[in-house]
Amino acid sequence: MRVATLVLSILLFCGCASQIAEPSYYLLRSQQALPSGELTPSKDFSLGKVVIASYLDQQGLLIETEGGQLRPARQNLWAEPVYEGVRSILFVEIARALGEELLPSKLNKNTTVVDIRIAELHGTFDGQAKLAAYWWLTRDGNILSVHRFSDVQSLAESGYGALVDAEVALLKALSEKIAASLVAPAPTEPKA
Numbered sequence: 001m002r003v004a005t006l007v008l009s010i011l012l013f014c015g016c017a018s019q020i021a022e023p024s025y026y027l028l029r030s031q032q033a034l035p036s037g038e039l040t041p042s043k044d045f046s047l048g049k050v051v052i053a054s055y056l057d058q059q060g061l062l063i064e065t066e067g068g069q070l071r072p073a074r075q076n077l078w079a080e081p082v083y084e085g086v087r088s089i090l091f092v093e094i095a096r097a098l099g100e101e102l103l104p105s106k107l108n109k110n111t112t113v114v115d116i117r118i119a120e121l122h123g124t125f126d127g128q129a130k131l132a133a134y135w136w137l138t139r140d141g142n143i144l145s146v147h148r149f150s151d152v153q154s155l156a157e158s159g160y161g162a163l164v165d166a167e168v169a170l171l172k173a174l175s176e177k178i179a180a181s182l183v184a185p186a187p188t189e190p191k192a
Helices: 002-017 082-098 160-181
Strands: 024-026 045-052 060-064 070-078 112-124 128-139 142-154
Touching: 024 160, 045 082, 060 160, 082 112, 082 160, 112 160, 128 160, 142 160
Parallel strands: 024 070, 045 112, 060 112
Antiparallel strands: 060 070, 112 128, 128 142
């Protein structure tokens, strides 16, 4: 009887242990459909460095707890490095708002360069997504202007999928602010 109970217990334990939850993977991507065709690169502006805070460089989505601690998810993971997703969505959404694409500054010389730093991008314990970012415009090594964006977005529902949607919405809003700050320099008047 004891042997049968022991064998049954081991089988139940093994059965429970084999039911490990599969992780969910997420991408930071624009919700906008991308049509095929030729791009329209900006003649005045280019995209420089996009830097993310080092705490974001991990696989799990992050939630800030009540005590101000950050907890990475173990089963809700980024499908690619966060940097790649952030850069991808900024490229698409700035182009959508501006009406032209910002090529990498290495490819588009003699332009005003837009450098971006993402300081915060995570969820909060009370159901919001948080984004804090900076960007600055430089030309020929001179800083022309420096900007800051900070906002929160309530999650439409609970869950990590809703957190990703809110983070995408915040990155879209940031892109619109960046695009609005890109004003082409006035043409110089020829000297008489």
